[in-house]
Amino acid sequence: MDDLLRRYGPTLTGAFMLLTAFWLLMLVILPNITLFEASFRPYLPVVDVGGPKDFYSFNNYGKFFANSTDTDIFGMNIPLPIHVKIFFGTIYYSTLVTVITFVVAYPLAFYLAKVVSPKSLPTLFLLLFVPLWVSEVLRSFAWWIILALKGPLNAILLGTGILDQPVRWIMGYRAIIIGLVYTYVLFMVFPIYNAIQSLDTNQIEAAQDLGSPWWRTHLRVILPHAKPGIASGSVMVFMLSAGSLLVPALLGSPTSLWFTQTIQQWMLESQDWNTGAAYSFLFLILCTCFVSLVMWVFKVQLTDIAK
Amino acid sequence: MSAGIDLDNVCCDFGSFRAVDHVNVSIKPGEFFSFLGPSGCGKTTILRMISGFTDPSSGVIRIGDKDMKGQRPNQRPTALIFQNLALFPLMPIWENISFGLEVRGVGKTERRAKAEELLRLVDLPGAADKMVSQLSGGQKQRVAIARALAVEPSVMLLDEPLSALDLKLRQHMRAELRAIQKRTGVTFIYITHDQGEALAMSDRVGVMSQGKLQQVADPRDIYNNPSNGFVASFVGENNIFAGTVGAVADGMARFDTAHGTFRARVNTTSGKDLKLYVRPEHTIISSFPGAENSLPATVTDVAFEGNFISVHAVSDSGATLMAELRNDGSSAIPVTGEKLHMSFAAERASILPDGLTRGE
Ligand SMILES: Nc1ncnc2c1ncn2[C@@H]1O[C@H](COP(=O)(O)OP(=O)(O)O)[C@@H](O)[C@H]1O
Ligand SMILES: [Mg+2]
Numbered sequence: 001m002d003d004l005l006r007r008y009g010p011t012l013t014g015a016f017m018l019l020t021a022f023w024l025l026m027l028v029i030l031p032n033i034t035l036f037e038a039s040f041r042p043y044l045p046v047v048d049v050g051g052p053k054d055f056y057s058f059n060n061y062g063k064f065f066a067n068s069t070d071t072d073i074f075g076m077n078i079p080l081p082i083h084v085k086i087f088f089g090t091i092y093y094s095t096l097v098t099v100i101t102f103v104v105a106y107p108l109a110f111y112l113a114k115v116v117s118p119k120s121l122p123t124l125f126l127l128l129f130v131p132l133w134v135s136e137v138l139r140s141f142a143w144w145i146i147l148a149l150k151g152p153l154n155a156i157l158l159g160t161g162i163l164d165q166p167v168r169w170i171m172g173y174r175a176i177i178i179g180l181v182y183t184y185v186l187f188m189v190f191p192i193y194n195a196i197q198s199l200d201t202n203q204i205e206a207a208q209d210l211g212s213p214w215w216r217t218h219l220r221v222i223l224p225h226a227k228p229g230i231a232s233g234s235v236m237v238f239m240l241s242a243g244s245l246l247v248p249a250l251l252g253s254p255t256s257l258w259f260t261q262t263i264q265q266w267m268l269e270s271q272d273w274n275t276g277a278a279y280s281f282l283f284l285i286l287c288t289c290f291v292s293l294v295m296w297v298f299k300v301q302l303t304d305i306a307k
Numbered sequence: 308m309s310a311g312i313d314l315d316n317v318c319c320d321f322g323s324f325r326a327v328d329h330v331n332v333s334i335k336p337g338e339f340f341s342f343l344g345p346s347g348c349g350k351t352t353i354l355r356m357i358s359g360f361t362d363p364s365s366g367v368i369r370i371g372d373k374d375m376k377g378q379r380p381n382q383r384p385t386a387l388i389f390q391n392l393a394l395f396p397l398m399p400i401w402e403n404i405s406f407g408l409e410v411r412g413v414g415k416t417e418r419r420a421k422a423e424e425l426l427r428l429v430d431l432p433g434a435a436d437k438m439v440s441q442l443s444g445g446q447k448q449r450v451a452i453a454r455a456l457a458v459e460p461s462v463m464l465l466d467e468p469l470s471a472l473d474l475k476l477r478q479h480m481r482a483e484l485r486a487i488q489k490r491t492g493v494t495f496i497y498i499t500h501d502q503g504e505a506l507a508m509s510d511r512v513g514v515m516s517q518g519k520l521q522q523v524a525d526p527r528d529i530y531n532n533p534s535n536g537f538v539a540s541f542v543g544e545n546n547i548f549a550g551t552v553g554a555v556a557d558g559m560a561r562f563d564t565a566h567g568t569f570r571a572r573v574n575t576t577s578g579k580d581l582k583l584y585v586r587p588e589h590t591i592i593s594s595f596p597g598a599e600n601s602l603p604a605t606v607t608d609v610a611f612e613g614n615f616i617s618v619h620a621v622s623d624s625g626a627t628l629m630a631e632l633r634n635d636g637s638s639a640i641p642v643t644g645e646k647l648h649m650s651f652a653a654e655r656a657s658i659l660p661d662g663l664t665r666g667e
Contacts, residue, residue: 202393205360210407210458211381220406224397 039277060278083262087283090259091290093173094242097180098188101237102230104181105188109229110222112189113196114204128186136183140250143179144170147251175251176258180241187240188233195229196222231300235291242287259283309336309494310371310384310461312357317366319352319518326352328518328665329366334496334511336371336461339488341497343505344515345541350498351390353515354464357496358387371461381410386455390466392447394439400426400450401435407458425453429487445476452487462494469504481508502542506530514538517665534574537662539584546590546628546651548583552576552658562658566624569600571656580661589655590630592618592641597650604628606645616640620649 004013040056048054064083071080116124131139146153147169154166169175199222207217223230248258263283267276295302312334319327327349334340342350355361357368359380368375370384380387386407395403402409404425405418413421419435426432429449439447448468455463468484469477485508488495499505505512506526513523514537522534533539536547552573553561560573562583571583591597604620607627616632618641628649632638641647 200391200393202389202391203395205380206387206389206393206395207406208380209358209360209385209387210454211410212406213381213410216410220398220409221395 035273035277036281038274039281041274043272043274060275061282063275064279064282083259083279086257086262087259087286089173089257090242091287093177094180094238097177097184097241098234098238100177100181101185101188102234105185105192105233106226106230109189109192109226110196110218113193113199114201128189132186136246137250139183140179140247143175143182144251147175147178170251171253171255173253173256175253176248176256179247179251180244183244183247184237184240187236191229191233191236192226193229195226199225227298227300231295231298235295238291239287242283309492311336311338311494312462312496313367313369313372314353314357315367315369317353317356317363317368319349319356319361320364325665326518327356327363330518330520332513332520332523334494336494337492339485339495339497339508339510341499341505341509341512342515343499343502343512343541346500348515349518350500350515351466354387354466354496354498357462358385358464359383384461385464386458386460386462387464388451388455388466388468390468390470392451392468394447394450394454396439398439399435400437400439400442403439403450404453404457406454411458421457422453425457428456428490429453430483444472445480448472448480449483452484456487456491456493460493462496463488465495465497467498467500470499470501477504484508506542514541516541516662519663519665521662533584533657533659535662536580536582536584536659539657539659544587544629545584546587546626548626550581550583552581559653560658566602566622566626569656570653571600571658572654573658575660576658577660581658582661583656583658585651585656587617587629587631588615590628590649590651592630592632592638593648593650596648599650600653600656601648601650602626602628604647604649606641606643606647609641609643620647622649 004016008016039060040058041054042057042059044051044053064087065081067082068079069082069085070077071085073080112121112124134142145151148154149166149168149170151169153169154163157163158166169178203221203225204217207221212220243260244258245260245264248256248261252258252261259279260283263276263279266272266279270276314330314332317327317330318325330353342353344350352361356363357370357375359375359378359382375383395406398406401419401422404422405413408418408421423432423435426434429452431446431449431453434442434446434450439450442450451468465484469480472480481504484495484497497505497508506529509526511523511525512529514521514529516537522529522538524532524534529538530542533542539545540547548562548564548566548569550562550564550569553563553568555561555573555576558572558574559570560576562569562571564583569583571585596603602622602624604622606618606620608619610617610619611634613634615634618630618632620628620630622628630649632640
């Protein structure tokens with residue numbers, strides 16, 4: 001604050017503060033408060049708004065638990081509301097995406113942080129960033145083309161003899177998983193890269209010197225050091241995946257349902273913003289609970305992540 | 308179990324830069340051997356080649372008569388103590404110490420017992436459950452030693468392990484390290500740029516400069532009979548005279564300089580840039596001219612160093628000279644501006660060539 005004052009003087013500093021306050025208040029806090037308030041009111045024709053039917057209730061939230069269908073979970077038939085089922089599906093596949101992303105990102109991050117010579121590092125970073133110059137919509141479409149039944153991926157796999165039958169990639173959640181991993185992998189790579197980069201190379205060598213094979217060095221020395229980076233990467237990838245609308249919409253199949261699509265249906269197709277808002281907040285709260293639970297299980301502190 | 312190490316014409320190049328240049332040395336089992344040299348002379352590179360983190364560009368490294376070519380660091384019977392110790396900050400002390408045993412599949416209770424035993428050996432009992440950040444510099448040092456000893460290496464490699472400690476602790480740890488080495492009988496290869504440390508601790512010292520091993524000898528010989536000017540200057544102070552060698556007889560030579568003609572020991576008259584070196588403590592101060600090798604001089608400064616007194620003077624011919632007097636009351640202490648004679652015995656002075664330089 002003092003620093004800002006000294007560098008830009010009182011007028012500019014005041015302008016910065018006002019702009020930031022405006023941004024926070026008008027574009028973040030107010031819309032959220034409005035939505036939050038709306039989520040407790042019923043969806044009514046315009047003439048009834050403010051009338052006797054317009055009162056606060058949890059009815060919108062209650063819709064989440066309506067419409068039970070029998071669902072097969074680990075061989076047991078359990079009646080489950082359809083939206084709850086979609087929610088758990090979204091959580092499950094987002095977790096899967098996070099795990100796959102970690103498996104892909106960790107070796108890459110280690111390679112960048114400790115193996116590559118510092119001279120070729122800028123080139124490699126550039127190569128990683130180039131795809132980001134293309135819009136997310138186009139990239140998802142590109143995957144839709146790549147993964148098509150008669151698309152290039154199947155052609156290559158058949159041509160090289162790895163497969164003898166084309167695979168229907170855009171089926172169930174497959175293409176969504178591939179698309180999400182691709183879209184968010186860098187959000188995992190960079191926090192882990194930063195964490196591993198800060199590890200003293202002598203520690204890796206000390207472990208080796210004491211006779212440790214590579215996998216134990218990773219397990220006992222590098223992974224524990226990288227844990228905060230892994231945690232922040234995982235939280236980001238999970239939240240972004242669960243909240244993604246574009247990828248499930250473009251790469252989804254008739255059998256895949258993402259919770260954001262349900263919210264979209266309420267808001268755009270049913271024009272029921274009140275229920276849509278209720279679902280949004282429910283989703284946010286439940287995802288936050290889930291993330292906190294996982295962090296607690298893995299003994300990660302919030303301050304570790306902020307580092 | 309300790310093992311000897313042979314370095315046979317070992318070189319190490321980084322691009323076109325030769326960091327280690329044709330090093331030949333044979334270190335005996337159970338020996339305390341030091342590499343001594345200024346920063347950047349290639350000491351760490353030698354240690355990294357012995358432990359397997361850097362491959363020699365040419366030459367052979369043998370540990371216990373076994374060629375180490377192609378052996379990974381985790382396959383060699385060496386344990387390296389890093390310059391910054393590289394303890395694992397996320398493990399408690401006992402896990403740090405027993406990490407090498409964990410790697411070898413030793414059970415937890417046995418590991419714990421071994422860690423406690425080693426902590427007693429390095430005089431740090433009761434620290435098993437502390438974290439690295441809770442220890443002082445000297446205590447971390449001991450943990451690093453215990454961690455290296457835990458894998459029962461045949462060779463311990465120590466890279467300037469005491470450089471981060473303060474003077475008192477450093478002197479204490481010198482004795483401690485020496486004692487641990489004697490107790491365990493492990494071959495120690497010790498790296499330092501501190502000549503006092505190398506001379507006080509080692510069985511033998513290898514003095515290095517510019518990637519070249521200049522001399523290998525026991526500490527007394529290194530100090531009393533340096534093989535060249537670099538060694539003489541690096542391990543102590545000297546009065547130095549440039550000149551030319553005259554007649555040689557029985558290992559003694561005449562040496563003509565701008566400050567007069569002297570007589571001194573000589574081993575070789577070949578080698579470039581022969582100079583005469585004599586230590587300040589072997590330079591005698593007297594009010595009469597000496598029988599030989601004597602210069603009339605004027606005292607320019609007298610510095611009281613505690614256990615000795617250092618007398619700086621300039622000869623009438625313009626040479627700067629230094630002499631040391633013991634602070635035991637046996638000799639009169641001169642004062643600045645006093646005229647006197649400085650001389651030295653021919654047996655105490657050596658005619659030496661310059662040190663070996665890179666690429667020679
Ligand atoms: N990995 C490396 N790449 C390039 N040059 C290096 C490398 N390691 C060491 N050197 C160079 O080799 C020389 C010797 O280094 P080092 O063995 O660390 O010296 P010391 O330990 O005696 O101070 C130094 O000039 C250093 O810059
Ligand atoms: Mg060094």
